[in-house]
Amino acid sequence: xxxxxxxxxxxxxxxxxxxxxxxxxxxxxxxxxxxxxxxxxxxxxxxxxxxxxxxxxxxxxxxxxxxxxxxxxxxxxxxxxxxxxxxxxxxxxxxxxxxxxxxxxxxxxxxxxxxxxxxxxxxxxxxxxxxxxxxxxxxxxxxxxxxxxxxxxxxxxxxxxxxxxxxxxxxxxxxxxxxxxxxxxxxxxxxxxxxxxxxxxxxxxxxxxxxxxxxxxxxxxxxxxxxxxxxxxxxxxxxxxxxxxxxxxxxxxxxxxxxxxxxxxxxxxxxxxxxxxxxxxxxxxxxxxxxxxxxxxxxxxxxxxxxxxxxxxxxxxxxxxxxxxxxxxxxxxxxxxxxxxxxxxxxxxxxxxxxxxxxxxxxxxxxxxxxxxxxxxxxxxxxxxxxxxxxxxxxxxx
Amino acid sequence: xxxxxxxxxxxxxxxxxxxxxxxxxxxxxxxxxxxxxxxxxxxxxxxxxxxxxxxxxxxxxxxxxxxxxxxxxxxxxxxxxxxxxxxxxxxxxxxxxxxxxxxxxxxxxxxxxxxxxxxxxxxxxxxxxxxxxxxxxxxxxxxxxxxxxxxxxxxxxxxxxxxxxxxxxxxxxxxxxxxxxxxxxxxxxxxxxxxxxxxxxxxxxxxxxxxxxxxxxxxxxxxxxxxxxxxxxxxxxxxxxxxxxxxxxxxxxxx
Numbered sequence: 001x002x003x004x005x006x007x008x009x010x011x012x013x014x015x016x017x018x019x020x021x022x023x024x025x026x027x028x029x030x031x032x033x034x035x036x037x038x039x040x041x042x043x044x045x046x047x048x049x050x051x052x053x054x055x056x057x058x059x060x061x062x063x064x065x066x067x068x069x070x071x072x073x074x075x076x077x078x079x080x081x082x083x084x085x086x087x088x089x090x091x092x093x094x095x096x097x098x099x100x101x102x103x104x105x106x107x108x109x110x111x112x113x114x115x116x117x118x119x120x121x122x123x124x125x126x127x128x129x130x131x132x133x134x135x136x137x138x139x140x141x142x143x144x145x146x147x148x149x150x151x152x153x154x155x156x157x158x159x160x161x162x163x164x165x166x167x168x169x170x171x172x173x174x175x176x177x178x179x180x181x182x183x184x185x186x187x188x189x190x191x192x193x194x195x196x197x198x199x200x201x202x203x204x205x206x207x208x209x210x211x212x213x214x215x216x217x218x219x220x221x222x223x224x225x226x227x228x229x230x231x232x233x234x235x236x237x238x239x240x241x242x243x244x245x246x247x248x249x250x251x252x253x254x255x256x257x258x259x260x261x262x263x264x265x266x267x268x269x270x271x272x273x274x275x276x277x278x279x280x281x282x283x284x285x286x287x288x289x290x291x292x293x294x295x296x297x298x299x300x301x302x303x304x305x306x307x308x309x310x311x312x313x314x315x316x317x318x319x320x321x322x323x324x325x326x327x328x329x330x331x332x333x334x335x336x337x338x339x340x341x342x343x344x345x346x347x348x349x350x351x352x353x354x355x356x357x358x359x360x361x362x363x364x365x366x367x368x369x370x371x372x373x374x375x376x377x378x379x380x381x382x383x384x385x386x387x388x389x390x391x392x393x394x395x396x397x398x
Numbered sequence: 399x400x401x402x403x404x405x406x407x408x409x410x411x412x413x414x415x416x417x418x419x420x421x422x423x424x425x426x427x428x429x430x431x432x433x434x435x436x437x438x439x440x441x442x443x444x445x446x447x448x449x450x451x452x453x454x455x456x457x458x459x460x461x462x463x464x465x466x467x468x469x470x471x472x473x474x475x476x477x478x479x480x481x482x483x484x485x486x487x488x489x490x491x492x493x494x495x496x497x498x499x500x501x502x503x504x505x506x507x508x509x510x511x512x513x514x515x516x517x518x519x520x521x522x523x524x525x526x527x528x529x530x531x532x533x534x535x536x537x538x539x540x541x542x543x544x545x546x547x548x549x550x551x552x553x554x555x556x557x558x559x560x561x562x563x564x565x566x567x568x569x570x571x572x573x574x575x576x577x578x579x580x581x582x583x584x585x586x587x588x589x590x591x592x593x594x595x596x597x598x599x600x601x602x603x604x605x606x607x608x609x610x611x612x613x614x615x616x617x618x619x620x621x622x623x624x625x626x627x628x629x630x631x632x633x634x635x636x637x638x639x640x641x642x643x644x645x646x647x648x649x650x651x652x653x
Contacts, residue, residue, distance in 0.1 A: 016526075016527055017524060017526050017527060018495050018522045018523060018524075018527055019522060019524060020451070020452050020521050020522060020524070020545070020547070021521075021524050021525070021544075021545045021546065021547040021549075021550060021553075021557075021568065022547035022548070022549050022568060022571060022572075023549075024524050024525070024526070024547075024549075024550070024553065025549050025550070025551060025553065026549070164458055164462075165448065165449060165462075170449060171449070174449050174451045177451050178451060178452075178454075178572070178573045181452070181571060181572050181573060182571055182572035182573070183571070183572075184549060184571065278500075279499075280496045280499060280500055281494075281495040281496045281499050281522070281530075282449065282496050283449075283451070284522070289496070291496070291500060293500075294470050294471045294472075294497065294500065294501065295447075295471075295496040295497045295498075295499065295500025295501060296447065296448040296465060296497075297448045297449050297496070
């Protein structure tokens with residue numbers, strides 16, 4: 001039994017396996033395979049080699065000197081997941097799952113994607129391992145992240161635009177789940193976040209935990225102590241749980257997740273689940289969801305396609321319940337300002353998702369002199385430049 | 399004994415599925431009454447959900463239309479009260495776990511009892527999670543229906559042994575929707591089921607024509623048809639009830 005897992009597949013009341021009977025044997029098979037391989041030295045050596053040689057790990061923990069001086073408070077470090085191969089933390093989970101799927105004898109990967117980063121990572125891993133790949137992406141997202149659609153197709157994957165619902169991440173997840181019930185025997189559903197039915201939240205968390213494992217080692221080397229706060233953005237919450245995991249038992253380290261508030265938590269155009277959602281059952285898990293009084297899932301909104309999801313992973317819901325982590329809403333406008341700030345201050349263009357975490361650091365760092373903050377830059381922002389330009393009223397051709 | 403058992407007392411059962419509120423509740427009511435008049439044995443009433451992950455395009459679209467039309471769980475409870483003035487046919491709700499959970503499980507399930515809903519089908523509530531609602535269902539005498547899928551294999555006996563009301567046998571992989579051919583070895587599934595339970599079994603998913611329904615009912619105790627009916631309603635809208643009645647008659651006659 002792992003930390004936080006109060007019983008198999010549950011984090012307090014959250015988690016579980018709320019999926020059609022058709023998929024039950026598939027998740028049981030996946031859990032058995034994962035239990036078999038997770039402590040297997042050969043599997044882990046192979047994965048570590050992929051992490052280091054292919055994905056470029058360990059990622060840097062960079063001291064943001066100019067930002068620190070400008071804000072005049074806490075010392076700020078950036079965990080540079082944006083420097084990974086394919087440009088985001090998503091590759092950590094995907095390499096792990098693709099390798100596991102391969103060991104299970106699967107020949108085909110399917111995935112959902114919001115911003116396209118998980119889709120690109122899955123397409124990449126499929127190519128590397130000689131597997132077929134199909135990615136489901138909300139139609140609205142294929143428009144706002146056209147570059148990533150091209151990248152996935154270039155990598156040899158099929159991209160299927162999902163027209164149902166709001167045409168965003170939640171609809172892509174629904175369609176990927178439907179596809180998995182159609183074709184199970186040769187197909188692994190490579191879920192991109194710490195969500196869905198057990199064992200996905202555990203598997204994805206374990207593969208992403210490399211982030212906090214490295215932060216801990218790197219900050220000890222640089223500062224000879226632990227940070228005072230770790231900040232990450234949260235949609236489903238995979239980079240955040242990866243950044244938090246090895247600090248959960250270090251009670252003096254504040255863990256802060258930044259949710260996408262869209263146009264504000266007092267509007268309907270928000271995706272801040274902890275701030276505006278309530279307990280529910282959806283996409284295979286019990287957790288917090290944005291929903292109406294009759295349990296219909298809300299059509300959420302954020303400028304960030306990667307955070308535009310009406311739920312949050314069950315382990316985060318539990319960390320919120322226990323008070324171990326704090327979840328704060330960050331608006332589109334704040335995130336865009338932080339996107340521009342980091343570009344102009346440090347010469348680093350973060351993903352608009354990661355900019356939500358930067359935005360919160362901008363608020364709290366000045367009030368924390370003598371302290372150390374680590375911000376996870378979960379991905380790079382090239383994919384967002386056209387959309388942010390549009391947000392600022394400038395139309396550029398990609 | 400469960401009221402649902404009555405549905406299987408008149409030969410093979412024909413079980414139509416109708417999405418409530420598509421295009422409006424008045425039409426739903428007429429469709430149900432036409433289905434009853436033409437030989438339906440049990441009615442499966444769908445409470446629409448915003449993100450129905452077990453449904454194919456036809457029922458997904460019906461859910462969207464119904465929700466856009468403003469239907470809610472409370473209004474559907476009202477519809478059932480109306481229907482109960484006219485018919486005592488066994489009726490079950492088909493919806494998703496969040497619709498029940500979010501309404502307040504006890505409030506939802508006790509209301510089912512009051513308005514004489516006999517059972518509950520929740521495709522995203524597998525055997526492992528049924529305790530989410532089972533104690534309340536037993537307390538209020540509402541049957542929580544279990545499903546068996548082509549992939550269930552070693553799970554069949556465990557599910558069958560604890561099944562209540564009737565067993566919903568999913569004919570094919572994938573989501574709801576019509577199929578030209580059903581290739582699952584349903585006979586061997588049914589053999590395992592029969593060794594473990596005496597409750598009635600109905601096969602659903604992919605059935606749209608009388609020949610298929612007859613074939614499925616021959617293997618089991620009845621046939622469930624959703625998408626083909628929902629498609630008729632989507633096409634004929636408020637004029638659909640008569641068409642639904644004709645379709646039900648044709649299907650029931652074939653069983």
